[in-house]
Amino acid sequence: MRYSKFLLPTSKEAPSDADSTSMKYMYRAGMIRKVSAGLFYYLPYFNMILRKVNFRIRRGMEKLNSNEMKFPILVSQEILESSNRWNAFNKEMFKLKDRNDNGYAISPTNEEYATLVSNLFVKSYNDLPFSIYQIQQKHRDEIRPRNGVVRAREFTMKDAYSFHADEKDLHDYYKLMGEEYTKIFADLGIKTFPVLADSGAMGGNMCHEYMAISPEGEAEIGFCDACGYAANLEKVECKDIYSIDGTYKNKYDKIETPDAKTIAELMNMLQMEAKQFVKSMVYNADGNLVMVLVRGDRNVNEVKLANFLKATNLELATEKEIKSIGSVMGFVGPIGDLQNVRIIGDFEIKGMKNFVVGANEKNMHLRDVDACDIKCEWADMRFADENDVCPKCGAPLHVSQGNELGHIFALGKRYTEVMDSVFVGNDGKNHVPFMGCYGIGLERTVASIIDQHHDEKGLVLPMSVAPFKVDIIIVDTKKENQVKTAEELYNALEDAGVPVLLDDRSERAGVKFNDFELIGVPIRVTCGRSIENGKLEIVRRDNGETVEVEIANAKDFIINMIKNY
Secondary structure (H helix, E strand, O other): OEEHHHOOOOOOOOOOOOOOOOHHHHHHHHEEHHHHHHHHEOOOOHHHHHHHHHHHHHHHHHHOOOOOOOOOEEHHHHHHHHHOOOOOHHHHHEEEEEEOOOEEOOOOOOOHHHHHHHHHOEEEEEHHEEEEEEEEEEEOOOOOOOHHHHHHEEEEEEEEEEEEEEHHHHHHHHHHHHHHHHHHHHHOOOOOOEOOOHHHHHOOEEEEEEEEEEOOOOEEEOOOOOOOOOEOOOOOOOOOOOOOOOOOOOOOEEEEEOOOOOHHHHHHHHHOOOEEEEEEEHHHHHHHEEEEEEEOOOEOOHHHHHHHHHOOOOOEHHHHHHHOOOOOOOOOOOOOOOOOOEEEEEEHHHHOEEEEEEEOOEEEEEEEHHHOOOOOOOEEOEOOOOOOOOEEEEEEEEEEEEEEEEEEEEEEEEOOOOOOOEEEOOOEEEEOEEEEEEEEEEEHHHHHHHHHHOOOOOEHHHHOOOOOEEEEEEEOOOOOOHHHHHHHHHHHHHHOOOOOEEOOOOOHHHHHHHHHHHHHHOOOEEEEEEHHHHHEEEOOOOOOOOEEEHHHHHHHHHHHHOOOO
């Protein structure tokens, strides 16, 4: 590709709203441009890397005998209601109606369609295992798109589905898929590790996320060095190591706290630490009101709460709903004459004394409350942190950030039962197949490649994903010998199947060198003054190693360099 004909609008600066390292480098390296919140133009350089990721994923699926197909992007309300998922994705799923007033959704995932395909072609145990996959654009109405293409409204996903005669065969395939995920990400140059995760709206009895460690990751991971346990922080169990000291005493004080509705405002007014307060958060869970209590410096783990309640829809209560239980927005607490609300306290509160809670009256709080004064259920309702222990072995827990690139689920019969899937077993009887599903986010994968492969000058792309293996720079396009040498090497490498970027622009050499470092091509060939001595300068982008090579030997030297990069 000739740089002069290539749409690669590099930039010295990233826009002010670039909210992640990967987005900054993508913008500067001419890969994307923002259209609006969560929507981007994918420019040619980004698409070329995306195709590399796409190809490696396809090879992985083929190795596991998964057949590529394509599902419709629209899914009818009837089909999603048959699996109880029409409302499972809340407001994130785009919904629409056709001219006949029939309801549809832009498919978030395709378990239903995959099951229907299985119903068409799986008739007996001889047809199993059966695996299909697609790579398709997805759309989600993200409440707050962020981190560039990592959390966008439109993205590409590989979603695969497998069907099995028994649970053992499902788990064997699940393990093989997990191993292939590890290989895929490693081949793309990304360090990942699998962590236990919550299955959410997908359902099922086991799932793992494949996390790329990143200081800017949108997910937090808890892991243990002692036993190897790792899980998304929303999944890490906080052990109940607390006990309530004393019995109900009713000796707390009511204090005035005018306009102090937040923990920060209360801390300033009462000169107390956040951990000396208990937050009372009220939720609407499938139409039922629930008050959840956590320490003032904690946040409610809504995944744990939804699982505990077995709730499909979970939203913070409105001011009207809070008033209906006998309380006031900003001053909610667990003590008093409350009505029609279930109260659940986090285990940690059981060990607390002399804390402050809302008094259920405007501008009022209660001080010197003890855990024994609260009548509630007790459960694990918070996020674990580094003060907690590993739920598996009891060793210290460590916390890091990461981005989810892939997710695999052992769904069991979650979909096949409700969608009437059956096959004839070797016993001649009808059986319901077991099912798994396996997703990878392609844009997230590209973002993680950039996140893990850059320096202060720009990208340092792995050879496996670099769109161009070699960047040939003509230092001075007015000098015929430089142009001629560059053109000959360019054609020779292209004929040998090596993708090359020929920088034939009429720019200063410094601009070309800076762009080479910014876009991260693995090898640079400089056609400059050394040509007069019959040599070319060749530089590795990853370590800066520089050599001079005879022009006649350059092609073979570069091809060998690529093989051993």
